[in-house]
Amino acid sequence: MKGIKQQKWLGFGKSHIYTVKALVAFTAMTMPVMSIAADSSAVVPSGFDAYYASASYTAIANNGDVENGLSGWSSIGGNIYRTTQDSYSGMASVHIYNRNATWNGVTFKPAPLVNGKQYNVSVWVKLAPGVQSANIILTGKRTDDADTSTNNEYVRIASASANTYGWTELKGSYTQSGTPFQYFIIESDNSQVSYFVDAMKVEDIGGGSGDPGNNGKKFVGNITTSGQVRGDFSQYWDQITPENEGKWGSVERTRDVYNWSGIDAAYNYAKQHNMPFKQHTFVWGSQYPAWIDNLSPSEQAGEIEEWIRDFCNRYPDVAMIDVVNEATPGHAPAKYARSAFGNDWIIKSFQLAHKYCPNATLILNDYNVLSWNTDEFIRMARPAVQAGVVDAIGLQSHGLEDFSVSQLQEKLNKIAALGLPIYISEYDIARSNDQEQLNIMKQQFPLFYNSDAVAGITLWGYVVGKTWVDGSGLIYENGAQRPAMQWLMNYLGR
Template structure:
């Protein structure tokens, strides 16, 4: 049956929302032999004998990892918020802590959206992953068009990092300090920071973040580094160099934005390779896109991909957790970025759990595939 904690979360809304949310949450409980029910019969092949209907967050805690989701401040209420609070123990703000939102004008900060995500997490016993401090994208116009020399730009970056981390000191478990520093071929991405400051901006950003909150775990985060290849090798060389220099870097985030059936067979070995440097690793932005509308076979294949990623993380002792990028297909970024594709998350557009949810549940529960 639905746990007392879940019912408490659901009970905070209106009668209509209560009934709708309860129907959705009931879809995640065990049915007929203990297997979590899904919105599609596609998830029923090879059912697993679950001993309890625990939510993902409880299963993850038992395995010593976190399971999270990205959330926007405007979707913390209603059914999305209730499901997120019931199922996940970690939340990543989608855009609320990025530079263009936090500091839209030089020296003027807007903390309210990020604060709302933090308050939501506190209310529901969740940790927060700060995303992100320094990135080539989603920068305010005053910064991208400003006439800064190298020293001036470095000062601006260090002040922003210091101010944001200080504001959230003690409230953020881990920060994506530098996001996507590498291009697809493994070279340094020729964005604002590298063009004017060179690669030294990376070490400087980590050093400033650590000084502002020594307790927060600090990550570099990127996509396309999950398998063997030049970008993964370049990231390995980068973090090994940072470690050698004594830069306070704690981990590597693997975004894990995958196309259907394209989870690298070497993902586990790749994470272990980075862990062997003395770094934590995490799956930070997992989704698996496919042509839409999906059929049952595609949903089953997607479930296999989700299961593989969770099992790869569980097999690496320094993998700290898995976060999905967006709770539901209703709000996923994928259709805008990849026209004709979508259905990438564990919940469908009506917030019903998909076979991908079942696969995550089974992997965390320890059931054999």
């Protein structure tokens, strides 16, 4: 469907230059080059909505100069490789060849962009020997919306005639609204031309009034209720996670027999309502299929890869994934993954997720990080973070009721020092007393919501009597809201 929609857009049948809202970005971590195919194409580093401002184009367009392998660069059709044959600046550029359609092009994934600011975007191109001149186009691409009859996800930023004897700059302004930003595309309406790309820059120039849908802020989402999406979900929340339906043991209880129905419902709901969907979870030492413990290490490795591959093939537009869950020693590290991949099992799991879900934000998720096990989590996480395979940190936030704002801020700062955006992934307030729950919500929630380090917040259940932790429900079955929910909805303007 992506290819079809893109081909239709490149037919130039109607204008696709839109005045839209704006962008905010957070600092992206460099990621290692991974081979998708023998042509040396690189995996696109992933990302999604984040409220993490940066005024530096070097932070927004990390590795735009192609000096650190192909991190951030990939392609839609054709083949790409990093070459030192020619460059606009520095030592290298990206070369795309074997294009056979107008929509084949080089893609660049910057740090995730959200509504609220405006950006200048620039990239330099040069034709490879062969065709003497051709029109090259710089396009901004958002994730596909639910309407397959339109192509509003594509916004042309600039175009110019490029040649073989010098570098040409494509430069324009980009702002955003609607579905989340996905990547920039450098393409051509000549389906046969091959070209070099270098010096990608994305510069924050301010401005923008924010998206009325979320006031330019980060998402505040929730989970399914008893395996179902309630009819009132989108009234309160703008991001969805399946509570149990996405866990491997729920999907593949019997080897090679999948039950996708629970994920399908939540994923399709997210698509229909233009909200990000997060998969929970790929590799975890709990709620996994028991049969994998009886396999040899090589079979275990094959089954883990098959599970990740088949999920990504079915849900290509997944926004975020808890790739590895609760890996801190003493929590619930996946012993079967260590058996399959050895001591680098966390890194390997993320590499597989990058390979098959290249456009998702890949999260290392764990509990007690904001309370008791901060240092232990950091020691566990650092090797994978330094390897460049983790896009974000997920902080389960159960059991924080007795922690002060200053204590939580101190812990949050420690995690933010890892250099990755943070998702508050499982927040709840387990207080049956309405006033106690309200007081804690009023103290803690603004800390997370207003922190530049936090990219988004997911609460873990909202219906009284149907949440993981007793006392954490926010509305009753009939829709009546507890005081904490009333305050939260007022705070968010919902």
